[in-house]
Amino acid sequence: MTKGVIPNKTPMPEQDPKERIRNFREVPLGYTEELAIQEALRCLQCKKPTCIAGCPVNIDIPGFIDLVAKGDFLGAARRIKATNLLPAVCGRVCPQEEQCERACVLSKKFESVAIGRLERFVADYERETGKIQYPKIPRRTGKRVAVVGSGPAGLTVAADLIQQGHDVTVFEALHALGGVLVYGIPEFRLPKSILEAEVNYLAALGVHFEPSYVIGKTESLDELLQRFDAVFLGLGAGLPHFMHVPGENLNGVYSANEYLTRSNLMRAYLFPEWDTPIKRGRNVAVIGGGNTAMDAVRTALRLGAENAYLIYRRSRAEMPARLEEIHHAEEEGVQFRMLEAPVRILGDENGWVKEIELISMQLGEPDESGRRRPVPVPGSEHRLAVDTVVVAIGQGANPLLISTTPGLRTNRWGYLEVNPETGETSLERVYAGGDIVRGGATVILAMGDGRRAARAIHERLR
Amino acid sequence: MPRIVAKEVLAPGIKKFVIEHPQIARKRQPGQFVIVRVHGEGERFPLTIADADPERGTITLVVQEVGHSTMEMGRKEPGEVILDVVGPLGRPTPIRRYGRVVCMGGGVGVAEIYPVSLALKEAGNEVIGIIGARTRELVIMEKEMRSATHQLIVCTDDGSYGVHGLVTKPLQEMIERKERIDHVFCIGPVPMMKAVAEVTRPVGIPTSVSLNPIMVDGTGMCGACRVTVGGTTRFACVDGPDFDAHQVDFDELMKRLAQYRNEEKLSLQRLHVGEEEPKCAARAAS
Ligand SMILES: Cc1cc2nc3c(=O)[nH]c(=O)nc-3n(C[C@H](O)[C@H](O)[C@H](O)COP(=O)(O)OP(=O)(O)OC[C@H]3O[C@@H](n4cnc5c(N)ncnc54)[C@H](O)[C@@H]3O)c2cc1C
Ligand SMILES: Cc1cc2nc3c(=O)[nH]c(=O)nc-3n(C[C@H](O)[C@H](O)[C@H](O)COP(=O)(O)OP(=O)(O)OC[C@H]3O[C@@H](n4cnc5c(N)ncnc54)[C@H](O)[C@@H]3O)c2cc1C
Ligand code: SF4
Ligand code: SF4
Ligand code: FES
Numbered sequence: 001m002t003k004g005v006i007p008n009k010t011p012m013p014e015q016d017p018k019e020r021i022r023n024f025r026e027v028p029l030g031y032t033e034e035l036a037i038q039e040a041l042r043c044l045q046c047k048k049p050t051c052i053a054g055c056p057v058n059i060d061i062p063g064f065i066d067l068v069a070k071g072d073f074l075g076a077a078r079r080i081k082a083t084n085l086l087p088a089v090c091g092r093v094c095p096q097e098e099q100c101e102r103a104c105v106l107s108k109k110f111e112s113v114a115i116g117r118l119e120r121f122v123a124d125y126e127r128e129t130g131k132i133q134y135p136k137i138p139r140r141t142g143k144r145v146a147v148v149g150s151g152p153a154g155l156t157v158a159a160d161l162i163q164q165g166h167d168v169t170v171f172e173a174l175h176a177l178g179g180v181l182v183y184g185i186p187e188f189r190l191p192k193s194i195l196e197a198e199v200n201y202l203a204a205l206g207v208h209f210e211p212s213y214v215i216g217k218t219e220s221l222d223e224l225l226q227r228f229d230a231v232f233l234g235l236g237a238g239l240p241h242f243m244h245v246p247g248e249n250l251n252g253v254y255s256a257n258e259y260l261t262r263s264n265l266m267r268a269y270l271f272p273e274w275d276t277p278i279k280r281g282r283n284v285a286v287i288g289g290g291n292t293a294m295d296a297v298r299t300a301l302r303l304g305a306e307n308a309y310l311i312y313r314r315s316r317a318e319m320p321a322r323l324e325e326i327h328h329a330e331e332e333g334v335q336f337r338m339l340e341a342p343v344r345i346l347g348d349e350n351g352w353v354k355e356i357e358l359i360s361m362q363l364g365e366p367d368e369s370g371r372r373r374p375v376p377v378p379g380s381e382h383r384l385a386v387d388t389v390v391v392a393i394g395q396g397a398n399p400l401l402i403s404t405t406p407g408l409r410t411n412r413w414g415y416l417e418v419n420p421e422t423g424e425t426s427l428e429r430v431y432a433g434g435d436i437v438r439g440g441a442t443v444i445l446a447m448g449d450g451r452r453a454a455r456a457i458h459e460r461l462r
Numbered sequence: 463m464p465r466i467v468a469k470e471v472l473a474p475g476i477k478k479f480v481i482e483h484p485q486i487a488r489k490r491q492p493g494q495f496v497i498v499r500v501h502g503e504g505e506r507f508p509l510t511i512a513d514a515d516p517e518r519g520t521i522t523l524v525v526q527e528v529g530h531s532t533m534e535m536g537r538k539e540p541g542e543v544i545l546d547v548v549g550p551l552g553r554p555t556p557i558r559r560y561g562r563v564v565c566m567g568g569g570v571g572v573a574e575i576y577p578v579s580l581a582l583k584e585a586g587n588e589v590i591g592i593i594g595a596r597t598r599e600l601v602i603m604e605k606e607m608r609s610a611t612h613q614l615i616v617c618t619d620d621g622s623y624g625v626h627g628l629v630t631k632p633l634q635e636m637i638e639r640k641e642r643i644d645h646v647f648c649i650g651p652v653p654m655m656k657a658v659a660e661v662t663r664p665v666g667i668p669t670s671v672s673l674n675p676i677m678v679d680g681t682g683m684c685g686a687c688r689v690t691v692g693g694t695t696r697f698a699c700v701d702g703p704d705f706d707a708h709q710v711d712f713d714e715l716m717k718r719l720a721q722y723r724n725e726e727k728l729s730l731q732r733l734h735v736g737e738e739e740p741k742c743a744a745r746a747a748s
Binding site: 173174175182212213214217218219238239240242244248251252254255257258261262266267269270272273274275276277279350353379398399400424 | 485499503504505506520531545549678681683690702709718720722723726729
């Protein structure tokens with residue numbers, strides 16, 4: 001069956017690393033029509049396509065790829081959009097190597113089909129040719145649904161329910177819509193214009209957006225329940241964790257959320273044209289090994305860092321970030337310092353960071369996550385001169401709404417408990433999904449949750 | 463969008479805005495604040511809700527022009543909108559019957575202590591107000607503070623009006639006279655709050671201060687506003703802004719407030735240069 005297969009993915013053109021670390025423009029440039037068709041032809045059109053099960057929203061992967069191969073790009077876009085509202089986003093940020101592409105039969109012997117790149121191409125093509133098709137919306141039902149949070153989970157719920165004829169209002173605490181996709185993930189990985197287009201699409205379908213509106217503050221959940229027939233909570237996991245080491249409140253120490261929010265949401269990289277400042281460190285240490293850490297360290301480079309260090313307490317193999325981002329970071333000159341952990345941060349007399357003290361680690365027995373637990377090597381403390389430290393060791397559940405709403409049941413980490421089939425919380429008519437249920441997960445899982453909850457909400461409202 | 467319905471200059475560089483926002487007007491409680499963004503490229507920055515009228519659906523903000531963003535806000539006129547106003551944020555100041563309380567405000571902090579003072583008076587406390595400013599013309603909201611207290615002491619640093627000296631002076635005197643004080647609430651510049659904490663600490667008078675660290679989102683998402691209180695890190699926007707003055711690390715707060723000093727200067731220069739350039743108009747339109 002694999003006779004004549006082209007073993008490798010069709011490469012996607014990218015900005016040159018030397019060039020791109022001086023701008024915030026997107027790194028991969030995307031396939032051309034020819035390259036997309038070439039890659040689509042690598043797909044074997046399996047009778048039993050294993051790839052579909054690898055995708056959390058079960059996109060008809062061979063179906064859309066076949067349409068690409070035939071040059072029917074708009075048809076392919078429609079096929080994807082039947083199950084995935086945000087293909088331009090997912091094609092860019094899904095951890096494909098763990099999902100659809102890992103499940104592709106080709107990946108056993110060769111490189112898998114570049115499903116993510118094709119998905120991205122198709123979505124971009126549709127957006128850029130301006131031929132977006134609006135689905136016919138059934139008669140209004142008169143039922144009202146409130147969505148709290150405009151991240152991928154909330155946007156999916158909004159899209160699904162507006163198409164069922166319900167009235168949908170999305171409330172968002174920040175002034176911009178998109179959740180982590182606008183405040184966290186940088187422009188060089190996910191251009192803001194893509195999200196704007198998606199939000200405009202939803203607005204055109206009739207979704208009502210209320211930015212700068214904090215549920216739990218501007219209005220309580222109880223009050224929402226009086227105005228709406230159902231509420232979906234897509235609050236995300238926005239509480240930044242700190243390490244609780246000495247010196248963490250020195251000037252120049254940021255949470256990744258703050259660093260990325262300043263840079264992305266507030267465009268601090270354009271300071272002083274835009275008003276929000278950010279410290280442009282020369283020697284920047286980012287602590288962590290996930291996508292957030294990778295985004296922060298690559299942002300530091302683009303802000304002009306001479307040395308951008310990524311400090312991670314386990315080894316390379318355990319890093320949870322997407323492979324492509326690790327690869328990009330490496331190409332751009334990020335200095336990976338594996339098996340090291342911060343002990344404390346030292347400052348100067350004005351309260352500014354000047355050094356970080358690290359301790360070397362070695363891998364011991366596997367822990368509950370199955371990964372080998374890092375243990376400090378006694379006496380191995382050493383120092384690194386830095387002027388900026390970004391802490392990217394993970395996020396927790398923001399208690400703002402949950403702590404002010406009696407009756408919402410949470411687990412011991414503060415995440416909402418829901419019925420896994422429906423997304424229903426312990427409160428009647430209140431549903432939840434995405435990171436506020438799973439802890440820091442992925443865009444596509446958040447969207448899958450949104451879809452499931454939307455289905456349950458629709459069932460209830462019928 | 464939140465529209466400005468009235469504007470008044472209270473003192474040189476201190477302006478009062480009445481802004482339409484029915485939802486916040488209905489929900490806000492004393493001690494809470496909003497985050498505003500004046501225009502599309504603007505910063506998000508916090509301002510205390512000095513007053514609200516739930517019937518008319520308006521809130522009152524008092525802004526001291528100290529840098530780029532506050533000056534841009536100061537240029538807004540009635541009829542114009544503030545791009546974003548989000549809130550009410552932060553925990554309300556706990557209003558209950560303490561007994562005899564002292565409410566202290568310094569500079570623009572007077573506008574911030576005013577709603578607290580009023581609520582404490584309405585809750586049946588005996589309220590002594592002490593407000594201060596550098597000089598006579600910078601004393602704001604004296605009339606309002608008189609109605610929100612049983613007794614009001616005004617201080618000026620240069621002695622041009624009222625008591626000559628800092629707000630700590632009458633407080634210290636009250637303590638020396640062994641007057642009963644059940645609680646002190648204080649809002650003002652960090653050095654003032656620190657000084658007040660030092661005055662009440664030895665005699666163990668419970669003292670609350672409202673902290674003003676740099677903020678971005680105001681919802682507990684970024685950690686920019688972290689302060690050390692009692693040795694632990696707290697986020698002022700969600701855990702505060704009120705904290706026990708005797709537990710606050712004011713020196714750290716002061717250092718953290720200076721974090722962007724160079725950038726602030728640059729930003730301010732641009733604002734002034736921009737005045738002569740047409741670019742400013744383009745920007746205001748966006
Ligand atoms: C820097 C970074 C990089 C990432 N990279 C990737 C990646 O490459 N691939 C991937 O798949 N995943 C990635 N992730 C994870 C992914 O972004 C999240 O799993 C996903 O965004 C979760 O979606 P969500 O809808 O649950 O919540 P979020 O995207 O977190 O959105 C929640 C929204 O709700 C709002 N909100 C919260 N509380 C309230 C309230 N009370 N009232 C009103 N609004 C409220 C918040 O302001 C926020 O906008 C990354 C995460 C980060 C932080
Ligand atoms: C909870 C809270 C309530 C506040 N209430 C009021 C109020 O009612 N009226 C009022 O006039 N001011 C208030 N402030 C302070 C106000 O937010 C700052 O003066 C303003 O952000 C300064 O911005 P700028 O660009 O004009 O000045 P900048 O040039 O940026 O800064 C001038 C100085 O102000 C401080 N500062 C800078 N940015 C911030 C920030 N985001 N938050 C706090 N301080 C900052 C710094 O110490 C800096 O040196 C409040 C602050 C907080 C945290
Ligand atoms: S949505 Fe994500 S997992 Fe599904 S096919 Fe697309 S890239 Fe793969
Ligand atoms: S498993 Fe791979 S080769 Fe087979 S249909 Fe799916 S993408 Fe194509
Ligand atoms: S301002 Fe961001 S956490 Fe307080």
